[in-house]
Structures are given as structure tokens and as C-alpha cells.
Amino acid sequence: MVKARKFVYHSPFDGLPKETDLKLVEEELPPLRDGEFLTKAVFLSVDPYMRSRAPGVDLGATYIGSQVAKVIESKNPEHPVGEHLVGRFGWRTHTICDSNSDFWLVPDLEGLPLSYSLGVLGMPGNTAYFGFLEICQPKPGQTVVVTGAGGAVGSIVGQIARIKGCTVIAIAGSEEKGKWLIGDLKFDHFLNYKDVDFETKLEGVTPNGVDCYFDNVGGEIASIVLTRMNEFGRISVCGAVSGYNNDFSIKASPIQYLMIRKQLKMEGFNVYRWQERWFEGISQNMKWIQEGKLQYRETLTEGFHNMVKAFIAMLEGRNVGKAVVKA
Ligand SMILES: NC(=O)c1ccc[n+]([C@@H]2O[C@H](COP(=O)([O-])OP(=O)(O)OC[C@H]3O[C@@H](n4cnc5c(N)ncnc54)[C@H](OP(=O)(O)O)[C@@H]3O)[C@@H](O)[C@H]2O)c1
Incomplete structure (x- = not known):
């Protein structure tokens, strides 16, 4: 039995979010069914839209957000163990997915860090x-x-x-x-x-x-x-x-x-709006990085439990470059 950890929206933000506005809880995940696969968050993103879209999030719901995740167990031959994807799964460590879940596959980053999929290559x-x-x-x-x-x-x-x-x-x-x-x-x-x-x-x-x-x-x-x-x-x-x-x-x-x-x-x-051209943007930005024309910086916070701290710090302007959390 896999236990996922997740942050749920606990009390409505009033001004700058407080640590107590989101609550860390555990969730027991059921065994995989045919066609499903289990992913584990590797890096999670904290972004400004998570603040502006708060009024649309139900209290008690898993908080909204994207992550780079790795497939760690699979009953879906199209998504083998080891595959990396970017999923809009919310602030959670483990997620059961199927082919219709909300994700895109991380392309070959040619040696660039995986976390870039939440930033310059995402x-x-x-x-x-x-x-x-x-x-x-x-x-x-x-x-x-x-x-x-x-x-x-x-x-x-x-x-x-x-x-x-x-x-x-x-x-x-x-x-x-x-x-x-x-x-x-x-x-x-x-x-x-x-x-x-x-x-x-x-x-x-x-x-x-x-x-x-x-x-x-x-x-x-x-x-x-x-x-x-x-x-x-x-x-x-x-x-x-x-x-x-x-x-x-x-x-x-x-x-x-x-x-x-x-x-x-x-x-x-x-x-x-440019969903259809998604990988055009990624490959052009990757090319510019490889040519030395595009530099990229991240502010990395360690630990899933520090998601809220990283979120608040980003809203306060304490990030330089992309704010990312390493799960
Ligand atoms: N339209 C879209 O599809 C789309 C997609 C992604 C992002 N966005 C928007 O793009 C913007 C930047 O997003 P990002 O992910 O790159 O975030 P970011 O710039 O990495 O982080 C947010 C930054 O906002 C600045 N900020 C906070 N309060 C401010 C204030 N009162 N006045 C001026 N600046 C303030 C802070 O920098 P300072 O130190 O400079 O204050 C903070 O570092 C956001 O508005 C976001 O909602 C839109």
C-alpha cells in the first residue's frame, strides 16, 4: 500500500498566504488497475497563478500545481517504469494516472536538468x-x-x-x-x-x-x-x-x-493557447541554451514539506529565476 502525502487547501488565503492555509495530509492509494500507472513527484513547481486562482479551489481539495514525476509502477505498457512526465496533479507526492490524465511527456533534455521542465523547458x-x-x-x-x-x-x-x-x-x-x-x-x-x-x-x-x-x-x-x-x-x-x-x-x-x-x-x-506548438517552444529554448544564448537560474527549495514556504517566498520576490521544490 502506497501512502501519498498531499497539501490540501485548508483556509482561504487572505492577503499573502500563511503556512497554516494549506495542510499536509496523508492518503492511502489503492492497488493499480489495468491501464494505470503510479508516479512519484521529483520536482514541484510554485507559481504565481496558484495564488490568483485560489478563489476557484474548493476547501479540502488538493492544492493546484504541476510537477515533474517519475513512473515507479505500471500496469500500462505505454507508460513504463522510469518514464518522466510533467503532470498537473497538484501538490502531492504520489499519483495514480492513466492515459487520460493531465500530463505531457518530458522530451529528451540532452543532459539538461529534469527540473528545467517546470521552467525554461516547460x-x-x-x-x-x-x-x-x-x-x-x-x-x-x-x-x-x-x-x-x-x-x-x-x-x-x-x-x-x-x-x-x-x-x-x-x-x-x-x-x-x-x-x-x-x-x-x-x-x-x-x-x-x-x-x-x-x-x-x-x-x-x-x-x-x-x-x-x-x-x-x-x-x-x-x-x-x-x-x-x-x-x-x-x-x-x-x-x-x-x-x-x-x-x-x-x-x-x-x-x-x-x-x-x-x-x-x-x-x-x-x-x-499555443498547446499545439508546445514542443516548438521547448526545442527552441533548448537550442538557445545549448548555443550559450540563454542562461537559466533556479531557486531550489529542498523537501516536499517546504512547499508552502517556497510558495510564500516566491510571492514575496525571494526567488531569483524559477522557484522549484525538490520533493
Ligand atoms: N499568461 C500566462 O499564460 C502566464 C503563464 C505563466 C506565468 N504568468 C504570469 O507571469 C508572471 C510571472 O510569473 P513567473 O512564474 O515568472 O513568476 P516569478 O516572476 O518567478 O515570481 C513572481 C515574482 O513576482 C514579483 N512580485 C511579487 N509581488 C509583486 C508586486 N506587488 N509588484 C511587482 N512584482 C511583484 C516578485 O519579484 P520582484 O522581486 O521583482 O518583486 C516575484 O519574484 C506572473 O504574473 C504570472 O501570473 C502568466
């Missing part, structure tokens, strides 16, 4: 690849602003912008992130949005205006960036993390007049 990498290239349509020599630039999606967007020959203005919330973004990733400018002179500094580093804005944060930061847009600028609205802990009850300056005057194009997206 959902966040594809978010950056498709959400930036398809919506922003960057051209060489143009200026790109990316917020959340020290995180999983933003750090990849900025690097793809550099690969495409753009000038990159990276915005994030700590000097540690700034050092990485300028020192290692070679972005052109870094601004800390917590700086009291943020708006003036943004003006200073965008003398030719902004052509593309990849928005990971929303709120007033986004409204300020929009004041710098050039005519026919493109804005890819990826996330609104500045509002996730306060149910979006934040105030931001109106943007409609700017949109009209500058003839801007703003588009929100969900990365699964």
Missing part, C-alpha cells in the same frame, strides 16, 4: 517564447521593457529580446536581481520598481520610447510604463502579480487615453 519558457514573440512582434533595434524580469518568465523574455537584437530595460524588485540581470544576462538597464525615483529613471533610460512591453505585474507599474510607449507599440499582458495578494483591489492610473493617442495594441494571453 510552461514558463513557453510563456516567454510565445507570449513575447507572437504578441510583441519585436524588431531589431527596438526597445523592450519587461517587468518581473528577475523571475522565471521575465528573465527568459529579456534574453529572447536580446537574441532578437532589442535593447532591454529590465524591471524587478531587488538589487540582487538587478546584479544578475545586468552582470550575467547583459540586459541594457535595470530599474527597481520600489525605487522612489522609478518613474524619472524609466524616462532616463528610454530616450527613444518603448516599442514592446511584456507585462508580468500590472497595476501602477504597468500604467507608468505605458506613458513611455511609442506609437503603434505592443503590450503583451502576461500577468498581474502586483494584485494577486489583494484580490486586484489596487488602484492604477487610467490607460485608455494613452492607448488611443499612441495607437497601442494590448493583448492578454494564456500560454495554453
Whole structure:
């Protein structure tokens, strides 16, 4: 008999989640039936959407999330023991699956770490690849602003912008992130949005205006960036993390007049729009890593029992690059 450990949604988040909002419980799993296979979590992801989608999670339900898992027992010849997959199984250590479960198979990563399947070679990498290239349509020599630039999606967007020959203005919330973004990733400018002179500094580093804005944060930061847009600028609205802990009850300056005057194009997206092209994004990001054009960083937390700690730390901005938990 296998015992799974899982986190269930225990009390509704109010502001920043607390450790007691999720409860670690055990679940006895039944023996496998024909067609089923048992997976064990190897790495689990903590992502901002786990906070924004909380109102849709029932109390008592296993908390939502993805993991890289390994097949450890199988009664399904299509999924042998040893196979790795990325499954949207929630915050749990063991899961009984069948061919219809919600997963995709990890392709050959050619020696790159398995955990990358939750980041640059998975959902966040594809978010950056498709959400930036398809919506922003960057051209060489143009200026790109990316917020959340020290995180999983933003750090990849900025690097793809550099690969495409753009000038990159990276915005994030700590000097540690700034050092990485300028020192290692070679972005052109870094601004800390917590700086009291943020708006003036943004003006200073965008003398030719902004052509593309990849928005990971929303709120007033986004409204300020929009004041710098050039005519026919493109804005890819990826996330609104500045509002996730306060149910979006934040105030931001109106943007409609700017949109009209500058003839801007703003588009929100969900990365699964490009589900059919999923492995195109993964293989292009893998190629860029192998060519030394794309660097990747993770903030790794050890231990399944530390999932909530890792989740809170990510929401507080204590991750550099992708926040991942090693089970
Ligand atoms: N549309 C899609 O399909 C899709 C898919 C994946 C992700 N997303 C969105 O993309 C964004 C980035 O996701 P990620 O996985 O790459 O997360 P991440 O950037 O690795 O981590 C979240 C970051 O948000 C920043 N943050 C927290 N509170 C903030 C605030 N009040 N104002 C500004 N920044 C704040 C923190 O960095 P600082 O130190 O900079 O504050 C934190 O590190 C999120 O908004 C997420 O919801 C969308």
C-alpha cells in the first residue's frame, strides 16, 4: 500500500498566504488497475497563478500545481517504469494516472536538468517564447521593457529580446536581481520598481520610447510604463502579480487615453493557447541554451514539506529565476 502525502487547501488565503492555509495530509492509494500507472513527484513547481486562482479551489481539495514525476509502477505498457512526465496533479507526492490524465511527456533534455521542465523547458519558457514573440512582434533595434524580469518568465523574455537584437530595460524588485540581470544576462538597464525615483529613471533610460512591453505585474507599474510607449507599440499582458495578494483591489492610473493617442495594441494571453506548438517552444529554448544564448537560474527549495514556504517566498520576490521544490 502506497501512502501519498498531499497539501490540501485548508483556509482561504487572505492577503499573502500563511503556512497554516494549506495542510499536509496523508492518503492511502489503492492497488493499480489495468491501464494505470503510479508516479512519484521529483520536482514541484510554485507559481504565481496558484495564488490568483485560489478563489476557484474548493476547501479540502488538493492544492493546484504541476510537477515533474517519475513512473515507479505500471500496469500500462505505454507508460513504463522510469518514464518522466510533467503532470498537473497538484501538490502531492504520489499519483495514480492513466492515459487520460493531465500530463505531457518530458522530451529528451540532452543532459539538461529534469527540473528545467517546470521552467525554461516547460510552461514558463513557453510563456516567454510565445507570449513575447507572437504578441510583441519585436524588431531589431527596438526597445523592450519587461517587468518581473528577475523571475522565471521575465528573465527568459529579456534574453529572447536580446537574441532578437532589442535593447532591454529590465524591471524587478531587488538589487540582487538587478546584479544578475545586468552582470550575467547583459540586459541594457535595470530599474527597481520600489525605487522612489522609478518613474524619472524609466524616462532616463528610454530616450527613444518603448516599442514592446511584456507585462508580468500590472497595476501602477504597468500604467507608468505605458506613458513611455511609442506609437503603434505592443503590450503583451502576461500577468498581474502586483494584485494577486489583494484580490486586484489596487488602484492604477487610467490607460485608455494613452492607448488611443499612441495607437497601442494590448493583448492578454494564456500560454495554453499555443498547446499545439508546445514542443516548438521547448526545442527552441533548448537550442538557445545549448548555443550559450540563454542562461537559466533556479531557486531550489529542498523537501516536499517546504512547499508552502517556497510558495510564500516566491510571492514575496525571494526567488531569483524559477522557484522549484525538490520533493
Ligand atoms: N499568461 C500566462 O499564460 C502566464 C503563464 C505563466 C506565468 N504568468 C504570469 O507571469 C508572471 C510571472 O510569473 P513567473 O512564474 O515568472 O513568476 P516569478 O516572476 O518567478 O515570481 C513572481 C515574482 O513576482 C514579483 N512580485 C511579487 N509581488 C509583486 C508586486 N506587488 N509588484 C511587482 N512584482 C511583484 C516578485 O519579484 P520582484 O522581486 O521583482 O518583486 C516575484 O519574484 C506572473 O504574473 C504570472 O501570473 C502568466
